Amino acid sequence: MFVKSLSIEEFRGVKSCTKPIKFSNFTVLIGRNNSGKSAILEALSLLPTPWTSRYISSIPRINYLAQIHLTRKGGMYRRLLYLYAGEASLDYILEHTNKKIYFKITKDTFESSLMQNVSSTAQFYNMKPNQLEHSVLFFPYTASILDDIEWRMNDLKDLITKEGYHITLAKFLNECGNEKFSEFIFQDPITLRKVYPDTTAFIELKDLGSGTERVIKIMALLELLNPKLILIDDFAAGFHPTMIKLFFNWLNKKDFQIIISTHNIDVLYYLADLKPKDTSILQLNKSNEDVISQETFTLEEIESLLNANNDPRLLGGLLNL
Incomplete structure (x- = not known):
């Protein structure tokens, strides 16, 4: 504590x-x-x-x-x-x-x-x-916090991928709903590879809703920064x-x-x-x-x-x- x-x-x-x-x-x-x-x-x-x-x-x-x-x-x-x-x-x-x-x-x-x-x-x-x-990391309920986190994550994207968090976070998201994602791509903007029966497609994280965007960005930071x-x-x-x-x-x-x-x-x-x-x-x-x-x-x-x-x-x- x-x-x-x-x-x-x-x-x-x-x-x-x-x-x-x-x-x-x-x-x-x-x-x-x-x-x-x-x-x-x-x-x-x-x-x-x-x-x-x-x-x-x-x-x-x-x-x-x-x-x-x-x-x-x-x-x-x-x-x-x-x-x-x-x-x-x-x-x-x-x-x-x-x-x-x-x-x-x-x-x-x-x-x-x-x-x-x-x-x-x-x-x-x-x-x-x-x-x-x-x-100490503070996540206020403000309109700008998600953009602030994404700005900072530009410096961390390679480390996120190296540590395999782009896959573990996708697995977490799969448990939250019926959609299946194989990985996050931490580029600008952050996207996910969505898996369909016969193909895959790229979906922007922002299009999954503010709740999903918020939890994934917070988790990514916490995994890396401890x-x-x-x-x-x-x-x-x-x-x-x-x-x-x-x-x-x-x-x-x-x-x-x-x-x-x-x-x-x-x-x-x-x-x-x-x-x-x-x-x-x-x-x-x-x-x-x-x-x-x-x-x-x-x-x-x-x-x-x-x-x-x-x-x-x-x-x-x-x-x-």
């Missing part, structure tokens, strides 16, 4: 948290719209440091967040601040050493408890300098339940820490069935004063709720968290 807990003050739409948000090796964030799920993932995406380049788009992580929430006035980081003013404060506890670090953000600047030096940062995290960029932490916002968007189940089976074999958000109840059903080790469900609720409270459920508790025909996604309102 990479990160143990996070405390937020005045970041994005969150004024504060009633207590630090604690993570498991596999954490699922659930809650109503605007309950703070995306803000938590965005705060985590600044790890290992705000100035470390984001592997997928090769710009500093904090600049990427500013770009997502672009504003033309009031300072570069204005929209990362609660009510667009003041100072955001993010405090983290890292699991491997129990070390504490912090980041602070104002409308024009940011600071950190870590030195802005690649060598010292790598030493702090016990990594090689070239691992920092892909140690990050410490992955963050996926709106995890099941565009996924058929079969794809959710197969993707979970695949993720369960990996070593990285996983934190996702979702509104999809199938995610909870399949996790309760699969039972990955060290998994927790965090039910989030944000008050009118923009303070996040949380309730943590184990998979056993989630399974009991589902078996009793209770929807865990609605518990925030029922419990008045």
Whole structure:
């Protein structure tokens, strides 16, 4: 596990948290719209440091967040601040050493408890300098993320083919539906060789739908990069339940820490069935004063709720968290 807990003050739409948000090796964030799920993932995406380049788009992580929430006035980081003013404060506890670090953000600047030096940062995290960029991978639910990944994959296409992932990913896709594909061709655009009884044809990945495109591109990156932490916002968007189940089976074999958000109840059903080790469900609720409270459920508790025909996604309102 990479990160143990996070405390937020005045970041994005969150004024504060009633207590630090604690993570498991596999954490699922659930809650109503605007309950703070995306803000938590965005705060985590600044790890290992705000100035470390984001592997997928090769710009500093904090600049990427500013770009997502672009504003033309009031300072570069204005929209990362609660009510667009003041100072955001993010405090983290890292699991491997129990070390504490912090980041602070104002409308024009940011600071950190870590030195802005690649060598010292790598030493702090016990990594090689070239691992920092892909140690934490964030997949937001944005219109541009799939194009960003494809741009980066131009540098990786030969390695993908060399390692045989162009075939293993095609086999994964075959399990998701009735079509049969023999391989991916990682060119521009990414295409698949579809197998018919008497011939083959090339189909562009984009034409198979955004859900398929998203899962294949994410899997290809994760196979090659082996990050410490992955963050996926709106995890099941565009996924058929079969794809959710197969993707979970695949993720369960990996070593990285996983934190996702979702509104999809199938995610909870399949996790309760699969039972990955060290998994927790965090039910989030944000008050009118923009303070996040949380309730943590184990998979056993989630399974009991589902078996009793209770929807865990609605518990925030029922419990008045």
